Amino acid sequence: MIAIICSVIVIAGVVFEFVSHRPIQPRRHLKGVQIVPLLLTISVIALVLSPAIGLIAGGAALILVVVDSSHKGEKLNFALSNAWSMVLDETATRISSLGDPLPIAFFAAAASLPKSLETLVDAGAKNYQLTGDFQAALAPLIARLGPGSSTETLRMLASLTSVSTSEAQATLAVLSERHREDHNLTMELQAKLSGAKLARAFVVAVPFFLMAIGVIIGGGIAPYLTRLGLSMSTIALTIITLCWLWADRYLAPLGHSHTRTQRRSKIIDLMNWTAP
Structure with a gap:
């Protein structure tokens, strides 16, 4: 059984x-x-x-x-933090230099977003061309991303269609700078945690390496098949799994469900945190 x-x-x-x-x-x-x-x-x-x-x-x-x-959503959010500044800057440039309406400028600039969102971006662009409703065109993209700073940005973009060009450009510049700051903070955090991530990998690799050495030196796996050996191996595997999950709680990329304020607070808290 x-x-x-x-x-x-x-x-x-x-x-x-x-x-x-x-x-x-x-x-x-x-x-x-x-x-x-x-x-x-x-x-x-x-x-x-x-x-x-x-x-x-x-x-x-x-x-x-x-x-x-x-964590796939968290990785997508990390990729977006790097892409948003380029998208917003290009959108502002297209509005000022080419005279494009905000929705058309955004969908043209959205090519810099992660490839996993390409289908939704293309569908949104076609939706806007048919209906002229920017908010409805962004709805599938907002639903895909869920709560977070990216969704806040999309909703802000939808509200800018009713303001003047100069006001829209100023807002886009502010949003771009905020995303740039968030990305820089996240990159700094990732650099600080790189050593801890390597240590987490050793938590899993070293026990299996030592087990292999023990089998070679001991002349076989017979000791591991005894009642005591099986019990200790089971306990060891359980502890390794729990240690990995505990470390993953602290070392995972920042969650996509956080708002910008919560995200910045979490980054700063992690950067200032030291092990007891």
């Missing part, structure tokens, strides 16, 4: 990873989902050697996939 449960968990982890994978930007650091293949391999091997270890490893793989899926 335990072997069947392990198999279900392994298959569920693979399916969830395949369905939820939507590349947003290149990964620069070791993420939770990159540990999944290792854990799935361990769980498959453990089905033959020890169903208990397979259950823990497969469960850990599934948990890490779910955690990584929840």
